[in-house]
Amino acid sequence: MEDSTILHDFMIEAEEIIEEAEIGLLEMDKGSDFQDNYNAVFRAFHSLKGAAGMFGLDALQSHMHKLESLFEEKKNDGTIEKEQIDYFLNGIDAAKQILSGEEIAFRHVSNFEDLKKDPTEPIQEEVLVAKKEELAEKKEKKERGFIYIVDDESEIVALINDMLSDAGYVTKTFTKAQDLLNSLDGEYPDLILSDISMPEMDGEELLDKVREIDQDLPLIFISGFITKEIMLRSLNSGAQGFIEKPINENKVLNICNILISRKRAMKLLNRSIDFIMYQFSDLDSFLEQKGKDRLRISLRDELQTILEMRKQLKDIR
Incomplete structure (x- = not known):
């Protein structure tokens, strides 16, 4: 219903959905509240199944349907056995393989x-221990905010890192833009702080390459001297802010807080829209069986309008 970028967005979102299922199962393994974690896992299975169906990923849809159907049998049990948790964790690993084309x-x-x-x-x-540690680290990044910092001056990197770490953010630092790009493979920070003038690859080139990977990842430039020409060019390329040296701590923290809050609000909105889309095929089939063609067309048109408005919002950003 939307252009091919939505499939790319789904592939990123699918990893997060899978992580939610893994976290829920591992919490069950620890003896945490069964019902809350059951609901989280079931919701993740159901969302992934619906999304796979919408994108025509038949192997993934069939796999998730079988996992979901079996997992639903635990709904009223209030408990789950260790061998059953292992089964579903192995099933989640299989879902990752399917997504990777394996x-x-x-x-x-x-x-x-x-x-x-x-x-x-x-x-x-x-x-299991390694999986728990990895997911705990990812959960911390999501809760506190995860920021990349790159500057060829290690002193500047250390200064900004201390500011953000003291404020509660999780950070990752680089002195080369290419190293940052390499790290983006499979990792999703909330924000990038980048120097403009760097050897080998400057900030503007980095911004262009980041946009090829993720159109929605906010990037703020840091510089001792920002010309009007650089500012206009960078804003047109998708930069979302500028911080001048010497660095003002309050300004850094304020702009990071605003952009991360805005990104997370947009992410929540997108997840809500995507959830509706993932369930639409089931609802559409049901309405077709009931002969509710007028309602089907009306809902389809409304959903298309929402998707077009989201696309326009992305273009504005």
Whole structure:
């Protein structure tokens, strides 16, 4: 219903949906509240299944449908066994493989009795510990805010890093723009602070390359001297702010807070729209069966309007 960029956005969002499912299962493994975590895992399974169906990812849709159907049997139990958690965690790893275009060797079961007769391969304790640590780190970044800092002057990097770390942000620092780009492969910061004048690759070139990876990732330039020409060119390329040296701590913290809050608000809006889209195919089929063609057309038109408005908002940004 929208151009191909929505598929790219989904691939990023799918990783977050999968992480939510993993976190919920690992919380169950720790003995945390069953119902809250059950709801989080089921919601993630259902969303991923719906999205896969919308994008014609048949293998992923079928896989998630089988996981969801079996997981739903635990709804009223109030508990889940270790071997069952291992089964669903292995199933999530298989979903990641499908998203990466890999073949999977995952063995589906239709009920938990079959799983008892032929249990899935247990997850080794060291693997489980590493997975928990990785997800805990990702959860902290999401909660506190995750910022990249790049400047060829290590003193400036250290100064800004101390400011942001003291304010509660999680940071990652670089002295070369290319190293930052390499790190963006599979990692999603909330914001980038970048010097403009750097050797090998300057800030403007970095901005262009970041935009090729993520159109919505905010980037702020840091410089001791910002001309009107550089400012206009950078704003047209998608820069969202400027900080002049010497660096004012309050200004840094204020602009970081504003841009991260704005990005997260947009992300919540996008997730809400995407959730509606992911469920639309099921609703559309139901309405078709009931002969509600007029309502189907009306809902489809409304959804198309929402998607067009979102695209316009992205273009403005």
